Amino acid sequence: DAGVIQSPRHEVTEMGQEVTLRCKPISGHNSLFWYRQTMMRGLELLIYFNNNVPIDDSGMPEDRFSAKMPNASFSTLKIQPSEPRDSAVYFCASSFRGRDMGYEQYFGPGTRLTVT
């Protein structure tokens, strides 16, 4: 299994530009999570999906952030317009949530976003 795949691995963009981060979860997993990690704020959960449906987006910082999961094998996190304070490492993680309620999450390698 290739694990969780994220693209791009690095993104440098100018303030005001639109940024789209992509994630392919592990096949068979039914939950997907988007996190943001910075030195100042640590690891923050932005949004998570269960069976492609957004369950909790309370961590999304503001309306500039949006996330979609059109099918079980793909999700995007979009920032429009981007700002320097959005600079961070963005992680996607997936897990299988079944009757046993296992919560082990498998993280992708992350996308390092720099907004200048």
Added chain:
Amino acid sequence: SQQGEEDPQALSIQEGENATMNCSYKTSINNLQWYRQNSGRGLVHLILIRSNEREKHSGRLRVTLDTSKKSSSLLITASRAADTASYFCATAYNTNAGKSTFGDGTTLTVKP
């Protein structure tokens, strides 16, 4: 607010010594997990302990859970330089929400 809080924030030991990290949380949980993050990488799941378990082992890792004190500890025995990383606890609530809340982590440095 953060559910899990690790202690200490940073820990430096010599290779071969044991490393103990603690995690405290505030509300009832379904389970608690420990993850490791090497510099520049994503988090890697290490071990999960359920609320009805008190201790769990995995190789050189030993995790304990005390639900009465709302705390957990991660012990790494016979540490190696390769264990240098940040370690996070994550707690899952007694809901069907399916999410876990991560603490700020303990940075462990193992000196060769």
